[in-house]
Amino acid sequence: LLTLAFLFTSLTVFAGTTGALLGFITEEDGSPIGEATITVIERGASVVSNEYGMFSIPSLTPGVYTVEVKKAGYGPMKIEKVIIQVDLTTPLNVTLKTSEVELDPIVVTASRILVHREQTGTVYRVDHNDIVEMSSRDIFRVAQAMPGVISNEDGQFKIRGSRYDQTLFLIDGLTMMDPFWKTFGATPNAKGIMGEVAVITGGFDAEYGDAIGGVVNTVSRNPNFKEHRGSLTFYTSQIPNYHGMWDKSIKLGEEEWDVDMDGPLSPDLGYVFAAQVFKANASTTSGFRNENFEEFHDYHFKLSYNLNSTTNLSYHTNYGFAWIRLKSDYENSFPGWPIQFQFNRMHHVILDTYVGNYTTATLALGWFQSGIDFGPHAKDDEGNILWNEIKPLFEYDGDDAPYRQRTRSIAKEVKLDVETKMFDRHTLKAGLSHQNTFVDMFWTVTYDSYFFGSNETWPEFSYLEDWEHTYDYNAFYIQDKFDLIKDKLTLTAGIRYESWGFIPKENSVIAPRGGVSYQLNDYTIIRTNYSKMYQAPNVSSVYEEDTGGLQNYFGDQDWGNAEEVVPQVTDIIEFGVQRQLGNDFVFEVNAYNKTMDKIHCVWENPVTNLWEYTNGGSGWARGAEFTLRKTLSNNIKGWVNYSWMEGKGKNIYRDFYNYSNIGTEIWDKEYYLDWDQRHNVNVNLFYQSENFFMNVIWRWGSGYPYSPHDSYLDYGIDGIDSTTNPVPPDYGEGNGRYDEGEPTYSSDPVNTYNSARYPAYDRVDIIMKLKLKNLNLFGAEYWFNVTVRNLFDHHNLRQRGGNDPSDINPYTDEPWTLRPTGGTYRRVVAGIEANW
Structure with a gap:
């Protein structure tokens, strides 16, 4: 039988815009097959395996690919739905069966890799198909749905305790920052261009800099070379x-x-x-x-x-x-x-x-x-x-x-x-x-x-x-x-x-x-x-x-x-x-x-x-x-x-x-x-x-958190005197309302700053x-x-x-x-x- 083995591991390539494919071509007894041709159909990129059966195809933009493997004297194989992600190498090991006659390729579907051994930091990814289907309207709302990201309704978000102006935004690995305010300097609403959005919330690889909060790395998608x-x-x-x-x-x-x-x-x-x-x-x-x-x-x-x-x-x-x-x-x-x-x-x-x-x-x-x-x-x-x-x-x-x-x-x-x-x-x-x-x-x-x-x-x-x-x-x-x-x-x-x-x-x-x-x-x-x-x-x-x-x-x-x-x-x-x-x-x-x-x-x-x-x-x-x-x-x-x-x-x-x-x-x-x-x-x-x-x-x-105030002029939501103004019933204790006699920021700033929620x-x-x-x-x-x-x-x-x-x-x-x-x-x- 022909077998296709996908490791539950993945090698990091660090590139901020691409992923890679790496694997071995072998015979049924495990012997390496050299000079096999491995082709990524959508990219048109081909490489030849070395004497150890090893091949590598780097610099692939994120997406779903079909890979074809051919070698004279062996039956060809076509592997569909091979997923490439930013900063990851997808391992692909293929076993070919000897054949004296030319056969049509055997088509198999790639298994999804679920755990990534070589990823030492925390990265959350969303691919193109999910991006365009999500109810989120733009890149900010896409990123807000990721673990570790904190946001409210202001369009800004904070990653793991860092301020909103401490996150780096990249498109195709290049800056899109406003240097005046250290915020995103673009209006990235066209979800159709996004091939993958990766939100890095943990430790960074050495490639990323000028940020102390997180990295939002958007990679534009590649075209389909076969049809419109x-x-x-x-x-x-x-x-x-x-x-x-x-x-x-x-x-x-x-x-x-x-x-x-x-x-x-x-x-x-x-x-x-x-x-x-x-x-x-x-x-x-x-x-x-x-x-x-x-x-x-x-x-x-x-x-x-x-x-x-x-x-x-x-x-x-x-x-x-x-x-x-x-x-x-x-x-x-x-x-x-x-x-x-x-x-x-x-x-x-x-x-x-x-x-x-x-x-x-x-x-x-x-x-x-x-x-x-x-x-x-x-x-x-x-x-x-x-x-x-x-x-x-x-x-x-x-x-x-x-x-x-x-x-x-x-x-x-x-x-x-x-x-x-x-x-x-x-x-x-x-x-x-x-x-x-x-x-x-x-x-x-x-x-x-x-x-x-x-x-x-x-x-x-x-x-x-x-x-x-x-x-x-x-x-x-x-x-x-x-x-x-x-x-x-x-x-x-x-x-x-x-x-x-x-x-x-x-x-x-x-x-x-x-x-x-x-x-x-x-x-x-x-x-x-x-x-x-x-x-x-x-x-x-x-x-x-x-x-x-x-x-x-x-x-x-x-x-x-x-x-x-x-x-x-x-x-x-x-x-x-x-x-x-x-x-x-x-x-x-x-x-x-x-x-x-x-x-x-x-x-x-x-x-x-x-x-x-x-x-x-x-x-x-x-x-x-x-x-x-x-x-x-x-x-x-x-x-x-x-x-x-x-x-x-x-x-x-x-x-x-x-x-x-x-x-x-x-x-x-x-x-x-x-x-x-x-x-x-x-x-x-x-x-x-x-x-x-x-x-x-x-x-x-x-x-x-917020600081209790006793005056609407002092920027609190508690400018209402609850004894003379109606308050909706769902605003109960701890709702930011000021009640007469409570300590406030103006009377006791040291002990009341951010003391309420x-x-x-x-x-x-x-x-x-x-x-x-x-x-x-x-x-x-x-x-x-x-x-x-x-x-x-x-x-x-x-x-x-x-x-x-x-x-x-x-x-x-x-x-x-x-x-x-x-x-x-x-x-x-x-x-x-x-x-x-």
Whole structure:
């Protein structure tokens, strides 16, 4: 018989964008077969096994492949559904049977590898098929469903106790970061371009740097070189209002278009096109409403060219932009309320090639531009608002919003990674990268009596920043994975060097990384790892003092101390166990301890009376994650996760520390982190049959800490005096309500900071798709889709805020104070999907 053996192990290749295939071709008695031809059909890549029967095909983008094995004198084999994942090598061992006559290939299906021996850190992956089918609308919502990720309704998320601005985002292994705020600088909504999203929450391989929280690595998918495929989907919230159930959702006015297409342009050249357009009359992450409130566009185009069987050249370009119009209709017709425009442009060129039989090289060139404009609406000559135009600065008048901001950044990047398996039992990889970044900031605050409550004469500018700079970022790493005991014990050791050109002091660092993985048996793996990670502060902390200053009303408040800012640092130790349960399940436990030091924050120096950026923050987080994953069988797949975390720190709660308490005891005391969500549950389940599909995502988290206040003006949700204002019945004790006589932040800040907890976060999203079997137009397959987000209409807080109790949110008919800056409510959209 012909047999196909898949090991329950996997070798890490470290590459941030590709995986690999590695295995042996043997006869039935175990003798190696040399000079067998192994071909990846979709890629067109072929290699020949060596005298030991060994072969390796690296630099494969994530996806599902078919592999064919041929050798004269043997019956050929074709292995379908071979899955390649980022940073992993899929082992494939094939046994051929001798044959004197030419036969058709025997077709077998690859078994799914469930446990990964060589993966010493914690990585959670979602492939292309799951991404496009999930009810999540963009990359952020996809990542939020992963274990170890904490989020609420603000679109930001935190990984294992780290702040939202401490996670690195990559596309095709190249940066997509906004250097001003250390956040994602793009609008990545087109799910059709995503081949795989990997969320690294534990210790990093040496390849990854400039991050101390986590890494979200998105790899664009490759085209199909055999046939043209496509999908077009339309959603709308303008649906029949059954007994008033969808009142809130219809008010949102959501519309969404998604399209993705791919196919061959020639036998060796393929393309991928993906786009998404989304519009809404209200924020999908808060209660704010306005005509044309949100508008997102994201367009991707990729070409992939197989120069020969061992070399691939790809080009990927992207343009995305968004309008966010902030005026909400409960305001008193304030005419100058600002709007925001943000955009990104990207060009990537990546060359993957073999250098000999055991070595591959990847050369990547990237150009990424991002920008934000923020200011009042422009108007035409008749005073009508222009939705897609911000008023020029020189046309400002007294009724305008006082803020005008313009940021631009351009990052040019080159990366070279080389990997070799030419040394027995070693997988060695080294790489270097250079990034040149241009940053341009203009930010002004002008006088406005609406905000300052005064009719005094004011200068033209109350605050001004205007600067531009260019700086370099350089990195080098080397890492080895050594199979110390073959197929049993693997050691990982790596080191990373990083240097930031804009930091005056301690601008070069060396970060060691290491790990151990041991396979107890065919079904159980234990692992541990240690990582030291560094991250530079945002560039504003260094350059803001160039022109920054507040005059008159605030006095002279120039920024100071920029030369003292240094990189932030985190150490993490992790221990994990993976256990395969039968053919379909894997149970995984991960425990970690993380220490954070030199964390970036802001304070007002009591000696100089200047605001200063400082590395005065420190903290720690520890936790455990329990995950049960199921591969597709009986039409069901998915995962269930429970996470426990505790985190405390000094002065790392946010970028801007509470200035009013500088110099008091609170500066040196540890408090629970603002995002210390002690208990967290993530459930992501898929059901799919020939004519019906359903995905359910449930996220539950215990309440965030907050500081009890006795005034709505002091940014708490407890601005309601419960003796004179009605409170919904589901807001009970510990709900953030102020009761007279309780200690508050204003009366006892040292003992009340983050001493209370908000209500729990609870959200269920569901998508259902029904195949329209009787609809046959233009040869396409049609599905009717319904998506419900926040199915049970749970009142989730977005963040702390402070509206007057008399302010009523017209969207909910409830006081704004109960849900500071709003929150998401049940939203329903329905539409149709066409596939061809």
